[in-house]
Amino acid sequence: MGTVLYITAHPFEEDKSHAIAAGKEFVQAYRQTHPLDEVIHLDLFKAWIPLLDADVFNGWEKLKQGTPFEALNGDEQSKIGRINELVDQFVAADKYVFVSPTWNYSYPPVMKAYLDSICIAGKTFSYLPDIGRVGLLGDKKAIHIQASGSVLSPGSNTLAENWEMGHRHLKVIMEFVGISELAGIFIEGMAEYPDQALQIKEKAIRRAREAAQVF
Numbered sequence: 001m002g003t004v005l006y007i008t009a010h011p012f013e014e015d016k017s018h019a020i021a022a023g024k025e026f027v028q029a030y031r032q033t034h035p036l037d038e039v040i041h042l043d044l045f046k047a048w049i050p051l052l053d054a055d056v057f058n059g060w061e062k063l064k065q066g067t068p069f070e071a072l073n074g075d076e077q078s079k080i081g082r083i084n085e086l087v088d089q090f091v092a093a094d095k096y097v098f099v100s101p102t103w104n105y106s107y108p109p110v111m112k113a114y115l116d117s118i119c120i121a122g123k124t125f126s127y128l129p130d131i132g133r134v135g136l137l138g139d140k141k142a143i144h145i146q147a148s149g150s151v152l153s154p155g156s157n158t159l160a161e162n163w164e165m166g167h168r169h170l171k172v173i174m175e176f177v178g179i180s181e182l183a184g185i186f187i188e189g190m191a192e193y194p195d196q197a198l199q200i201k202e203k204a205i206r207r208a209r210e211a212a213q214v215f
Contacts, residue, residue, distance in 0.1 A: 001036045005093035009044045009100040009111040018187045018201050019147035022208040023099035026145065026185075029212035040093070044110045049086070050079040052116050083117045090118040095141055095215065096179075098170060102148035102188075107166040115173050124177040135178020142174055143183040143215060145208060149191030153184065185211060 006027055014021035027039055050056065059076030063069065069077065090096075100107040118124055125135050144167055152164035167184055174182045187204035190197040 001038070002034070002094040003092065004030065004034075004037055004039045004095045004097060005090065006039050006041045006097045007044065007099065007114070008041070009098070009108045009114070011045045011108075017101065017147065018190065018204065019099050019101050019145055021201065022147075022185060022187055022204045023097065023145050025205045026097060026143075026208040026212045026215075029209040030215060033213045040089070042089070044108075044114050048082055049110055049113045049117060050082050051113050053079070055079050056083065083120070086114070086117045087120045087123050091123055091137065093140070096143070097215075098142065098144045100144070100146055100166060102146060102152060102164070102166055105152070105163045105165050106169065107146075111166075112169075115170070119173065119176065133176070135176060138178035138180070140179050141181040141183075141215075142179050143185065143211060144170055145185045145187070145204075147187040147190075147204075149189070151189045151192060153186035153188055156188075183211065183215075 004027075006023070008020060008023060010017045010020050012020065014024055027041075030037070031039060055073075055075040056079050059072045059080045062072060062076070063080075069080075072080065098111075100111055106112075121127065124137055125133055128134055146167055148164075152161055154161065154167070167186075171182050174180070185204060185207050187200060190200055193200070
């Protein structure tokens, strides 16, 4: 029995989002083929994801100097406490499904804020003498379902591919915490090839269902 953390970063549901539509199909197929696993949905647009701001950094510095958590001010406690909840939830999961659109060649800002909250020394990575940074989640795997109006995916051999920062940044972060396996399902070209939009969506949904069976 395992736990899948299904992380979505889109303000709309499947009727307005190809990424969410494929993500829901992925989850449905996964539950059918992995009935004993638990799937936890974290909707980043509905959850509270604190930004790394002065309260967080000041609170962390106080904790480092030995100040008890209870002695932090209210904003420091609430923000750091929430970040601790998010990273602990991430660490407890066995697999990760990220779903996002492409906005200005990257993902929505809330996804970056979330990734910042799970990159915590001692929980997802460590620095060791003579070795350097070591990711602590090496026994886990992830998949990213990303939609874009134009073709941006790795291997597409287009100029825009070099501009794409969402999947590439997510891959860096996953490797940073020790997760070397990040698969990708790219739903792309709907704006570039509007006459093929329906076929592109249907193909992506088929790929999502197939990927879920072996994830």
